[in-house]
Amino acid sequence: MKKIRYNSTRGNEKNVESSYAIVKGLANDGGLFVPDQIPTLNKTFEELKDLSYQEIACYVLGEFLTDFTEEEIKHCVYSAYDHKFDNSDIAPIVKKNDYYYLELFHGSTIAFKDMALSILPYLMTTAAKKQGITNEIAILTATSGDTGKAALAGFGDVEGTKIIVFYPKNGVSKIQERQMTTSEGKNTLVVGIDGNFDDAQNGVKAIFNDQEFNQKLNKVGVQLSSANSINIGRLLPQVVYYVYAYSRLVKEGEIQDGEQINVVVPTGNFGNILAAYYAKEMGLPMNKLICASNDNKVLYDFFETGTYDRRRDFVLTMSPSMDILISSNLERLIYTIAGEDASVVNELMDRLQTEGQYTITEDMKAKLDAFYPAFATEAMTQEAIKDEFEDINYMLDPHTAVAKVAFDKYINETKDTRKTVIVSTASPYKFTKSTLMALDNRYENIDDFELLHELNTVSRVDIPEAVKDIEKRPILHSTVCEKGGMADLVLDFLKN
Numbered sequence: 383m384k385k386i387r388y389n390s391t392r393g394n395e396k397n398v399e400s401s402y403a404i405v406k407g408l409a410n411d412g413g414l415f416v417p418d419q420i421p422t423l424n425k426t427f428e429e430l431k432d433l434s435y436q437e438i439a440c441y442v443l444g445e446f447l448t449d450f451t452e453e454e455i456k457h458c459v460y461s462a463y464d465h466k467f468d469n470s471d472i473a474p475i476v477k478k479n480d481y482y483y484l485e486l487f488h489g490s491t492i493a494f495k496d497m498a499l500s501i502l503p504y505l506m507t508t509a510a511k512k513q514g515i516t517n518e519i520a521i522l523t524a525t526s527g528d529t530g531k532a533a534l535a536g537f538g539d540v541e542g543t544k545i546i547v548f549y550p551k552n553g554v555s556k557i558q559e560r561q562m563t564t565s566e567g568k569n570t571l572v573v574g575i576d577g578n579f580d581d582a583q584n585g586v587k588a589i590f591n592d593q594e595f596n597q598k599l600n601k602v603g604v605q606l607s608s609a610n611s612i613n614i615g616r617l618l619p620q621v622v623y624y625v626y627a628y629s630r631l632v633k634e635g636e637i638q639d640g641e642q643i644n645v646v647v648p649t650g651n652f653g654n655i656l657a658a659y660y661a662k663e664m665g666l667p668m669n670k671l672i673c674a675s676n677d678n679k680v681l682y683d684f685f686e687t688g689t690y691d692r693r694r695d696f697v698l699t700m701s702p703s704m705d706i707l708i709s710s711n712l713e714r715l716i717y718t719i720a721g722e723d724a725s726v727v728n729e730l731m732d733r734l735q736t737e738g739q740y741t742i743t744e745d746m747k748a749k750l751d752a753f754y755p756a757f758a759t760e761a762m763t764q765e766a767i768k769d770e771f772e773d774i775n776y777m778l779d780p781h782t783a784v785a786k787v788a789f790d791k792y793i794n795e796t797k798d799t800r801k802t803v804i805v806s807t808a809s810p811y812k813f814t815k816s817t818l819m820a821l822d823n824r825y826e827n828i829d830d831f832e833l834l835h836e837l838n839t840v841s842r843v844d845i846p847e848a849v850k851d852i853e854k855r856p857i858l859h860s861t862v863c864e865k866g867g868m869a870d871l872v873l874d875f876l877k878n
């Protein structure tokens with residue numbers, strides 16, 4: 383089997399093993415690790431269609447993580463995808479009308495981040511062992527709401543690790559916040575910051591890039607790593623569910639092996655849709671990757687014009703996990719369409735940092751053909767929730783609703799008849815207020831936690847374990863800090 387090596391998008395770290403890249407998170411030069419080639423799907427769906435989620439995960443991850451043994455991959459996969467998921471399919475695909483929802487919210491924190499964050503701790507600790515690392519590994523994470531809790535659930539009380547989460551104090555839903563601040567686990571720290579997600583993410587990146595700070599940590603036997611989707615160990619497990627979804631469609635007779643499908647992905651940091659792109663590059667028969675944005679439509683504008691411009695107001699929307707102006711993973715796509723020329727990436731990322739914008743060449747833009755961009759305003763998102771509930775009695779969370787709007791636009795515009803999978807990234811129970819308000823204004827003054835019961839009455843879907851009685855759990859984390867105070871808090875926590 384072909385060995386896959388990993389390179390930094392900024393060119394200074396080359397040819398490293400996946401276990402090195404996973405432990406490291408971000409490369410020394412500030413770049414993101416990318417595989418030096420995308421492996422090819424070398425099995426037919428006749429062979430794959432009867433495999434379980436876990437078996438497909440072992441196959442796909444095995445193709446990418448070529449320095450892991452089969453046993454190691456099995457250990458990671460089967461430890462991650464078990465009874466923590468409330469559906470034995472792990473990622474069930476639900477047929478509605480003539481399209482499909484791929485439900486990625488059946489894990490322990492009811493958002494799609496669980497798909498990767500339930501396996502990352504196992505990949506990370508296995509990788510550390512392989513690399514002979516004896517330091518404690520501290521996961522440092524910025525979250526727009528969902529990553530934080532999923533990482534806390536994944537890494538909480540995992541031997542040899544600590545986990546620190548920064549979230550925008552006023553930028554997440556009440557339920558998201560409570561999920562995080564009630565996290566148990568002696569190795570956890572949760573901090574709200576006075577700022578938005580980009581501030582949190584920039585603060586975290588600055589800490590990663592501060593060599594002096596990292597040396598200080600080394601002295602106390604700690605090294606940092608990342609659970610954000612900048613970590614390749616976060617990204618690769620997300621390729622799995624695209625292959626799995628396709629295998630289910632073949633199995634159910636919805637498509638023929640080889641038939642092209644579209645996917646619609648509600649997008650923020652560009653991780654989930656990049657995983658879809660990698661699946662397509664592996665040879666999974668996919669036509670368009672529909673990139674759905676909310677009012678922070680920086681990606682929509684980028685795909686339309688070739689200019690990435692973050693110089694705009696940051697909008698707080700009802701889909702907070704997509705309220706992002708700097709989509710980190712886009713750097714990996716830029717690297718690919720620049721013909722893997724790190725100097726181009728360096729130049730564009732510098733420009734983004736200094737001028738707040740960059741423009742790609744026509745040649746590069748021509749390579750973005752697989753993507754179809756669309757966006758949803760708040761009103762359109764609300765309408766999609768209401769319509770889908772009234773039409774087919776299916777409650778969408780606001781992120782998935784953004785994807786539904788993008789899907790409708792795509793179909794109206796192209797009349798494409800290929801089968802399309804809409805990626806459903808969160809349970810509506812995570813966003814009770816905004817989902818119910820889309821149906822009726824009378825929920826306006828009702829407490830978010832009370833609304834869990836209302837949503838249960840309206841949707842007749844059971845309240846997931848993840849949020850049941852959440853308002854009664856003790857709050858264990860209440861630290862708030864300024865943007866500038868993050869590094870001190872990190873050092874303080876890790877010293878002990």
Ligand SMILES: *Cc1c(COP(=O)(O)O)cnc(C)c1O
Pocket residue numbers: 493494495528529611648649650651652653654655703704781807808
């Ligand atoms: C994180 C998240 C997204 C965005 O995914 P990216 O990989 O950052 O593009 C969409 N929906 C939900 C519910 C999320 O938690």
